[in-house]
Every structure is written in C-alpha cells, then in structure tokens.
Amino acid sequence: MRAYDTVLFDLDGTLLNTLDDLKDSVNFILERHGCPTWEERELRSFLGNGLRRLMELSVPGGMEHPGFEEMFEEFRVYYTAHCEQKTRPYPGVEELLQQLKGHGLRMAVVSNKDHEAVEELGRRFFPWLSVCMGQQEGLRRKPAPDMAEAAMKALGAAKDRTVYVGDSEVDFQTARNAGLPCILVSWGFRDRPELEALHPAALVDDPQSLFLELTRPCGSVEEKNKM
The missing domain is CATH 3.40.50.1000 (HAD superfamily/HAD-like)
Incomplete structure (x- = not known):
C-alpha cells in the first residue's frame, strides 16, 4: 500500500x-513611481508569502513608503491582468x-x-x-x-x-x-x-x-x- x-x-x-510575470509586474509599478527595479535573481527570494509581502520587500521602505498602499493596489490589479503572459x-x-x-x-x-x-x-x-x-x-x-x-x-x-x-x-x-x-x-x-x-x-x-x-x-x- x-x-x-x-x-x-x-x-x-x-x-x-510565475517568476517572469511577477517580476515584470513589480518592476512596471516600481518604474511608474520612480523606484529602482529588481533583477530576477534578486526578486525570487521575496516570493512565497503572498503578493502583499512581495511588494513590502520590493518597495523602498516597504509599508513605510508614503505611496505603498497605492502602489500595492496598482500592482494587484496589473498582475491580475497580466499573470498569464509568461507563466x-x-x-x-x-x-x-x-x-x-x-x-x-x-x-x-x-x-x-x-x-x-x-x-x-x-x-x-x-x-x-x-x-x-x-x-x-x-x-x-x-x-x-x-x-x-x-x-x-x-x-x-x-x-x-x-x-x-x-x-x-x-x-x-x-x-x-x-x-x-x-x-x-x-x-x-x-x-x-x-x-x-x-x-x-x-x-x-x-x-x-x-x-x-x-x-x-x-x-x-x-x-x-x-x-
């Protein structure tokens, strides 16, 4: 048995x-808000704890960033619409x-x-x-x-x-x-x-x-x- x-x-x-679609979505939002972007090898270590935690680790200052909530919501919407591009x-x-x-x-x-x-x-x-x-x-x-x-x-x-x-x-x-x-x-x-x-x-x-x-x-x- x-x-x-x-x-x-x-x-x-x-x-x-899902790494490429997540990376592209994170970097799209970061670039839109004038923040530095991430390489794939760097971003992969941020994954595993959900989308909000991914953005907390990706945005400079995390949740302390004054635009964090706006950036997270934009990311959530953008990723939902683009999550099957390369996945x-x-x-x-x-x-x-x-x-x-x-x-x-x-x-x-x-x-x-x-x-x-x-x-x-x-x-x-x-x-x-x-x-x-x-x-x-x-x-x-x-x-x-x-x-x-x-x-x-x-x-x-x-x-x-x-x-x-x-x-x-x-x-x-x-x-x-x-x-x-x-x-x-x-x-x-x-x-x-x-x-x-x-x-x-x-x-x-x-x-x-x-x-x-x-x-x-x-x-x-x-x-x-x-x-």
Whole structure:
C-alpha cells in the first residue's frame, strides 16, 4: 500500500513558474513611481508569502513608503491582468499530475495567492486537481496551517496519509504547522543548499523523482522519514 493517498501542492515555484510575470509586474509599478527595479535573481527570494509581502520587500521602505498602499493596489490589479503572459507549468509537471491522478491520488493546491486567482490558474493549467485553495477571508496565509487543513477537509483526507509538496522554507513550515511530512523540490524559487538545510522528508530535482517519492510503499517512506 502507498504511504500517501493525498498530496497538497504549493503553486508558485512548485507547479507553476510565475517568476517572469511577477517580476515584470513589480518592476512596471516600481518604474511608474520612480523606484529602482529588481533583477530576477534578486526578486525570487521575496516570493512565497503572498503578493502583499512581495511588494513590502520590493518597495523602498516597504509599508513605510508614503505611496505603498497605492502602489500595492496598482500592482494587484496589473498582475491580475497580466499573470498569464509568461507563466507556465514547469516541464514534466502536467505529466506528473496525470500520472498521480491515474494512480488514484487526491490532489489539491494550497497557495498564498488570492483564492480567485488560484482557482482560475487551476482551471486553466491543472484540471486534475480536486481542490484549489488560495488566500481568503477567515483563513490565515501560509505558514499558518489553515489553508492546508481546509484543503484536507475538502478532500476528506486523513492527515496520516497526506503529504505536502513545496519549494521554500514557507512550505516546509506550513507542513510542520499542519503536522504533515514535507517533500521539497529544487526547481523553484530557492537554491538547493537552502532546502537541504531544512531536512525535509525528501528533496527532489525533477518531476519523475517526485512521482517515485509520492508513490512509495508505506515501509520505505516510514524508514526514510526516520533518517
């Protein structure tokens, strides 16, 4: 028997490469307001805590900047209208989800994006996902466990058969707060040494390796998690 029958996925940096659209949107607003812009390698470390936190880290002075609220609202509107310009699933991810669906695993997305955006991106790119859970009223954003717990409830999932998959320290802490094992992927928004230092249940470099981790039989996973 497989150790897991339910998988909760992070979205940005795990299933979807959203970096270019986020960078272009942030820099468009910063340039409009006369602020310095960011390179991709710099901006990627700001991601993982939602759009507001991204702008807090991107705008000089953060929330103390006198025009911050106006800039954040402009960014939110602009990004919503341009969030699919360059965004694409990472290579092999669509095939991975099809394989997992074929093996009978239940799957959900848990993201710090706005709930409506998460649902739309899920419909467009990942029809194999049963539940798409984004930031919404009444649920604290990650790394709080609220959205992960809501996704498990929606799926009827048992905690001891569920695993969380992400690409950052935010995802690792979300899994820990929800009492779930965490598998991290190295193709997202953090460098591999940062992820290794967290000591996740597994760290994988490609979707096929992730498939093997998610479909391991019970014994091999339990032994691995004790290492």
